[in-house]
Amino acid sequence: MARRYQPAKRVAEPDPKYGDRQVQSFINRLMKGGKKSTARRVVYGAIDIVEERTGKPGLEVFKAAMKEVAPVMEVRPRRVGGATYQVPLEVDAHRQFALVTRWIIGAARERSGKSFAEKLAEELIDGSNKQGAAYRKREEAHRMAEANRAFSHYRV
Amino acid sequence: MAERYFEGIGRRKQATARVRLTKGKGAFVVNGKEVADYFPRFGDLDIINSPLEDGGAKNAVDISVLVKGGGTTGQVGAVRLGIARALIKMTPDVDRAMRKGGHITRDPRVKERKKPGLKKARKAPTYTKR
Numbered sequence: 001m002a003r004r005y006q007p008a009k010r011v012a013e014p015d016p017k018y019g020d021r022q023v024q025s026f027i028n029r030l031m032k033g034g035k036k037s038t039a040r041r042v043v044y045g046a047i048d049i050v051e052e053r054t055g056k057p058g059l060e061v062f063k064a065a066m067k068e069v070a071p072v073m074e075v076r077p078r079r080v081g082g083a084t085y086q087v088p089l090e091v092d093a094h095r096q097f098a099l100v101t102r103w104i105i106g107a108a109r110e111r112s113g114k115s116f117a118e119k120l121a122e123e124l125i126d127g128s129n130k131q132g133a134a135y136r137k138r139e140e141a142h143r144m145a146e147a148n149r150a151f152s153h154y155r156v
Numbered sequence: 157m158a159e160r161y162f163e164g165i166g167r168r169k170q171a172t173a174r175v176r177l178t179k180g181k182g183a184f185v186v187n188g189k190e191v192a193d194y195f196p197r198f199g200d201l202d203i204i205n206s207p208l209e210d211g212g213a214k215n216a217v218d219i220s221v222l223v224k225g226g227g228t229t230g231q232v233g234a235v236r237l238g239i240a241r242a243l244i245k246m247t248p249d250v251d252r253a254m255r256k257g258g259h260i261t262r263d264p265r266v267k268e269r270k271k272p273g274l275k276k277a278r279k280a281p282t283y284t285k286r
Contacts, residue, residue, distance in 0.1 A: 016199030037197060 018059050029101045045117035050124050065127030070096040071138045073145035078154050087154045088145035107133035162246040166237030168263050171226030175238030177246055180218025200232045207240040207259040211250040
């Protein structure tokens, strides 16, 4: 770890189709084995399918899903005197993005049948409607935070 | 070929691009092919054209590029840098615009060499106590 200074945060360049950094970041997270073109095709394909099925601009639905699925609170373990407590904490924007991306991609991979672009499209539509496996993850995180409210004074 | 040209050399990763600009109206040839044919990948053209747009020279120049080495991504970046440098030679007052757009920063990221005792540049063999 650098001791003298904090390295500057690097953010993804805007994606070529929508000029949106979130979309590019999403593509990067979805990519496997450095195959950016393939990842890009899948994501753009999914957004096109979303557009076709909802009749709304795909990017809007994408953003809506990202917003709806983002958790506000989560629990993180903290050890105090031998016992580990699940301490509820607020989720900062950066981590929100990381979690949402992970959940949506994970949930889309879990879906069965069809092409990945289609699965991703469905997950995005569901997410924007507060449904789907990714949304359930968010609810689960909130439930855990609520249940462990008693430990909230520990903070990490 | 009596026409005076402005040359800029750009590099990125393993690629080197020699870019020649002449006054013209937008012809763009890379290694003897049309740009769009040489770099068909979606989004690459935007990167290549970005210095031209920021320099306001989109259809005011003819460009001829020889690019060697590296892969597609490296070549794209090399061409971009070469164009930016050539543009500055041609019209020095675009310098600010080029700097602002980050077009004349040589991207220093290159493949890291493999080291002896390691499996790759950073990957170490599993530690065994004895």
